[in-house]
Amino acid sequence: MRTEDARQLVSRRSRLSMPLSREYALEHPLNIFLKEDILTDPVDTWLAEIFEPERVEHTLTQLEAAQPDAMATPNLLQQSITECDRKLAKHRAALEAGADPAMVAAWSSDIYRERAALIAQLTATTHNTRPPPTHEPR
Incomplete structure (x- = not known):
């Protein structure tokens, strides 16, 4: 922007x-x-x-929970990406077999979104050696 x-x-x-x-x-x-x-x-x-004072703890907890899994290894992430690719290949086969294109597009949209998130997480995991930040309750 x-x-x-x-x-x-x-x-x-x-x-x-x-x-x-x-x-x-x-x-x-x-x-x-x-x-x-x-x-x-x-x-x-x-x-x-x-970020009002009475909501800060809750907000920080939500932010921490939204972070990618710090324990995910590159190998596990790559396996998940491969699984997404397998599902997308099935969707393509279903489309070629005459499935409703709108329905296949809806299925595929979710998988593409998941795959993009996994790739971003894999990139962050392989390029970032710092431990993830943790929120310590007061």
């Missing part, structure tokens, strides 16, 4: 990458412009709420 000052209005521009657009066959404008206050005011309000 990039800040631009067009006609004295501060706006945010979000650009969809071409490879992502092609990979998921998205019909989406490549650029979206938003006035900055439309974006920042609700986000600032939300952040202020979730």
